[in-house]
Amino acid sequence: MNAPTPAPTGPSPLRSGFTIVGLLTLATFGSLWVDHQVSLTSQAMLYVLVVVIGAYSLPLVPSVVCAVGAVVAFNFFFVPPRFTLIVESRENLIALSAMLLVALVISHLADRLRCETAFANRNEQRARQLQELATQLANTNTVEDILQLGQQTLDAAFDGPVWLALRQPDGGLAFAAKMDSGLHDDLNDGLQCCMRENAVLGPGTGRWPGLNAWYLPLGNKGQMQGAVCIQNIAAADTPGREHAQAVCAQLGQTLWRLRLTTAMQETEAESKRQQVQSTFLAAISHDLRTPLAAVVGAASSLQTQRDKLSPAEQDKLLASILREASYLSTVTENTLQLVQLTNTTQPLQRDWESMEEIVGSVLARLRARDPTRRIKSKVPEGLPLIRANPVLVAQLLANLLDNALKYSDDAIDLVVSADHATLQVSVKDRGNAIAPDQYQAIFEPYSRNDQSGQRGAGLGLALCRAIAQAHGGELGVRRRQGGGNCFTFSMPVDPQQPQGAPP
Amino acid sequence: MSLRVLVVEDDREIRSMMQSSLTVEGFEVQTAVTLSEAGALLRHAPPDVVVLDLGLPDGDGVALVQQIRLNQSLPIIIVSARHQEAQKIQLLDAGADDYLVKPFSVGELLARIRVALRHRGTALAAAVTTHSLDDLHVDLATRTVQRAGETLHLTPTEFNLLARLVRNAGRVVTHRQLLTDVWGPEFTEHTHYLRLYMGQLRAKIERDPAEPRHLLTETGVGYRLAVA
Numbered sequence: 001m002n003a004p005t006p007a008p009t010g011p012s013p014l015r016s017g018f019t020i021v022g023l024l025t026l027a028t029f030g031s032l033w034v035d036h037q038v039s040l041t042s043q044a045m046l047y048v049l050v051v052v053i054g055a056y057s058l059p060l061v062p063s064v065v066c067a068v069g070a071v072v073a074f075n076f077f078f079v080p081p082r083f084t085l086i087v088e089s090r091e092n093l094i095a096l097s098a099m100l101l102v103a104l105v106i107s108h109l110a111d112r113l114r115c116e117t118a119f120a121n122r123n124e125q126r127a128r129q130l131q132e133l134a135t136q137l138a139n140t141n142t143v144e145d146i147l148q149l150g151q152q153t154l155d156a157a158f159d160g161p162v163w164l165a166l167r168q169p170d171g172g173l174a175f176a177a178k179m180d181s182g183l184h185d186d187l188n189d190g191l192q193c194c195m196r197e198n199a200v201l202g203p204g205t206g207r208w209p210g211l212n213a214w215y216l217p218l219g220n221k222g223q224m225q226g227a228v229c230i231q232n233i234a235a236a237d238t239p240g241r242e243h244a245q246a247v248c249a250q251l252g253q254t255l256w257r258l259r260l261t262t263a264m265q266e267t268e269a270e271s272k273r274q275q276v277q278s279t280f281l282a283a284i285s286h287d288l289r290t291p292l293a294a295v296v297g298a299a300s301s302l303q304t305q306r307d308k309l310s311p312a313e314q315d316k317l318l319a320s321i322l323r324e325a326s327y328l329s330t331v332t333e334n335t336l337q338l339v340q341l342t343n344t345t346q347p348l349q350r351d352w353e354s355m356e357e358i359v360g361s362v363l364a365r366l367r368a369r370d371p372t373r374r375i376k377s378k379v380p381e382g383l384p385l386i387r388a389n390p391v392l393v394a395q396l397l398a399n400l401l402d403n404a405l406k407y408s409d410d411a412i413d414l415v416v417s418a419d420h421a422t423l424q425v426s427v428k429d430r431g432n433a434i435a436p437d438q439y440q441a442i443f444e445p446y447s448r449n450d451q452s453g454q455r456g457a458g459l460g461l462a463l464c465r466a467i468a469q470a471h472g473g474e475l476g477v478r479r480r481q482g483g484g485n486c487f488t489f490s491m492p493v494d495p496q497q498p499q500g501a502p503p
Numbered sequence: 504m505s506l507r508v509l510v511v512e513d514d515r516e517i518r519s520m521m522q523s524s525l526t527v528e529g530f531e532v533q534t535a536v537t538l539s540e541a542g543a544l545l546r547h548a549p550p551d552v553v554v555l556d557l558g559l560p561d562g563d564g565v566a567l568v569q570q571i572r573l574n575q576s577l578p579i580i581i582v583s584a585r586h587q588e589a590q591k592i593q594l595l596d597a598g599a600d601d602y603l604v605k606p607f608s609v610g611e612l613l614a615r616i617r618v619a620l621r622h623r624g625t626a627l628a629a630a631v632t633t634h635s636l637d638d639l640h641v642d643l644a645t646r647t648v649q650r651a652g653e654t655l656h657l658t659p660t661e662f663n664l665l666a667r668l669v670r671n672a673g674r675v676v677t678h679r680q681l682l683t684d685v686w687g688p689e690f691t692e693h694t695h696y697l698r699l700y701m702g703q704l705r706a707k708i709e710r711d712p713a714e715p716r717h718l719l720t721e722t723g724v725g726y727r728l729a730v731a
Contacts, residue, residue, distance in 0.1 A: 325606070333585060336586060351694050352694055352695035353698065356702060356712060356713055357698065357701065357720040357722075358720070359714075360712075360713055360715050360719075360720055361721070361722045364714070364720075377713050378713075379712075381706065381712075385698055389723075390723045391585070391586075391588060391722055391723045394722045498693075498695040500696075
C-alpha cells in the first residue's frame with residue numbers, strides 16, 4: 001500500500017530553539033578559537049556558514065531567527081567595540097547589514113527549495129498512488145472491495161477522517177463505515193448536495209467555502225454512484241483537492257463499470273431463463289395435449305356412437321380414457337414438483353425415513369399398472385435410515401419404474417444396497433439401451449428419447465435428477481450387461497444414525 | 504333407511520360426479536360448496552359421513568373438523584391433492600378419519616366410506632379387539648398374534664404399535680397419533696422410532712417386508728393396517 005505522506009509540520013519550536021542556540025554557540029566558539037589569527041571577515045564567514053546550515057535544516061521562521069541571531073552575536077562578540085551592540089565604524093555597519101541581508105536571502109531561498117522538493121515528492125507520491133489504485137481497481141469485482149480500496153487510498157493521502165457513501169436505489173446513502181447518527185446527518189446533507197450538483201464542495205472550490213471539509217461526488221451526472229467527504233483539509237491545498245478528485249473519478253468509474261457489468265449479466269441470465277422456460281412450456285404442452293386429445297376423442301366417441309359400439313369396444317375406449325387421464329395426472333404432478341424444486345431456495349423438508357418403506361409404498365401404488373408383476377424387488381435387511389423427503393423419493397422411484405415398465409417388456413429389477421456412507425437404489429430394465437451420447441440429454445427437462453415410439457414423460461427424468469440432487473445425491477444411467485439400462489439413484493447416509501427408541 | 508353423506512366440494516364437476524356415484528350406491532347425498540354452508544347443514548340434518556375437500560374458498564377446514572369433533576363422532580374423509588401433505592396431516596390430527604388423494608377412482612371413495620362407517624358402527628357397540636386378514640390373526644384381548652396358525656412373539660412396544668393400528672384397521676393413523684399413543688406425547692417428533700419398530704414388526708409379520716401386505720405405508724402421513 002502507499003506510504004503515508006510525511007506530515008507537513010516541521011520540528012517542534014523547542015527543538016528549533018535548541019538547534020539555533022547550538023549553531024550560534026558553535027559559530028561563536030569557532031570564531032573565538034581563531035580570534036586574532038584571522039580577519040574579522042573570515043569570522044563573519046563562519047557565522048554565515050551556520051546561517052546556511054540553519055536555513056537548510058530549519059523551517060522559515062526559525063531560520064530567520066537564526067540569521068538575525070548570528071548577526072547580533074557576531075556584532076556582540078567580535079565587532080569593535082567588543083561585547084557591546086554598538087557599531088563604531090561605518091565600514092563594519094555596512095558589513096553587518098550586508099551579512100544580515102545575505103543571511104535572510106539564504107533562509108528564504110532554502111525554504112523555497114525545501115517547499116518545492118516536498119511538493120515534487122508529494123506529487124510523485126500521489127501519481128504513484130493513482131497508478132496503484134488504477135491497477136488494483138482493474139482487478140476488483142465487488143462494490144465492497146472498491147469501497148475498501150478507496151477508503152485505504154484516501155486515508156493514506158489525507159489526514160481525514162474520510163467518509164465514503166454509496167447511493168442506494170431509494171436515493172438514500174449507505175456509508176461504508178459505521179458512525180453515530182449526529183455525524184451521519186451532517187455528512188448526509190453535504191454528500192447529497194454534492195451528488196445533486198455533481199460538483200466538489202468545500203474550501204477553495206467556490207461552493208460552501210465555510211466548511212472544513214471537501215465533499216466530492218463519485219461518478220458523473222446521470223451515473224452518480226455516491227460521494228466522499230474528506231474532513232480537516234487546508235483551503236489552499238489545491239493539488240490535494242485535485243488528487244482527491246482524481247481518486248474519486250477513478251472510484252466512480254469503476255463503480256459504474258461494475259454496475260453496468262452486473263446489469264448486463266442479469267439481463268443475459270433473464271433472457272436465458274426465459275428461453276429455457278419457453279422450451280419447457282412447449283415440451284409440457286406437447287406432453288399434455290397428446291393425452292388430452294386421446295381422452296376427448298374416446299369420450300366423444302362414447303357420447304355420439306355408443307349405440308353402434310360393441311360392449312368390448314366401449315370398454316376399450318373407457319380404459320383408454322382412464323389410462324390417458326392418469327398419465328395426465330402424472331405429468332401434472334411431475335411438472336408441479338419440478339417447478340417447485342427448481343424455483344425454491346428453501347431447504348427440503350426431511351425426516352428419518354426407511355428406504356424399505358418407501359419402496360413398499362411405491363410398489364403398492366405401481367402394481368395396478370404391473371398386473372403380471374414384472375417388477376422384482378430386492379431390499380436387504382437392516383438398511384440404515386436416511387434423511388429424506390419421502391414423498392419426493394417415492395416419486396423418483398415411481399418415475400423410474402414407470403419408465404422401465406413403459407420402455408421394456410421383460411422383468412425389471414429394483415435393487416437397494418447400502419454401505420456406511422451411501423445408499424443406492426437401482427432400476428434395471430431390458431429395454432432398448434440408451435445411446436451413451438444421450439446420457440445427458442435424457443435428464444434435460446425438455447428432451448425425450450423417443451426412439452421406441454412410446455410417449456415418454458418428458459419431465460420425469462429431469463424431476464428424478466432434481467430430487468436426487470436436492471438430497472445431496474445423484475442419478476445416473478449406464479448400459480446393463482446383456483442389454484438394457486440401469487438407472488441408479490445414490491444418496492449419502494448420515495453416519496450419525498438416530499438413537500433407538502426406548503423398548 | 505339409507506345412510507346420508509355430506510359432500511363438501513367447491514368444484515362443480517367433482518361434486519356432481521360424487522353425488523351421482525354415491526346416489527347409485529344407495530346413499531342419500533347432500534352437497535355443500537363452502538365450509539359455512541357445510542356447517543349449517545351439519546347443524547340441521549347431521550349426516551352419517553362427511554367427505555371434505557381441502558382448499559375450499561372460505562378456509563382450510565380445520566375449524567370445521569374441530570367443531571364436528573366437539574360433539575359428534577361421525578366419520579370425516581378428507582379429499583386432497585398430493586402436494587397438500589401438511590394440511591392433510593393437520594386435519595387428520597384434528598380428528599378427521601381418513602383421506603383420499605386426487606385424482607381418485609369411485610372405487611377408492613366407496614372403500615374409504617365403507618371402512619369409516621364400519622368403524623363408527625362398531626365404535627358404538629364395542630371397540631375393535633380382533634383383526635384377521637389372510638393368515639394373520641390378531642387378538643388384542645388375549646394379546647396373541649398368529650401367522651398361519653403359528654404364534655408370533657412381539658415385544659411389548661411392537662404389540663402396542665400393532666394394537667393401535669388394529670383399533671383403526673383400514674384407516675390411516677398419522678405419525679403423531681402413533682407416537683403419542685405408543686410412546687407418549689413428548690415423542691411426537693421422533694419419527695425414527697416408527698421407522699425402526701415398523702421395520703421390526705414387518706420382519707415378523709410380513710412374508711415380504713419390502714412389499715407389505717398388512718402394514719401399509721402412507722408416505723409422509725402415517726401407516727394403515729390393510730383390511731382387504
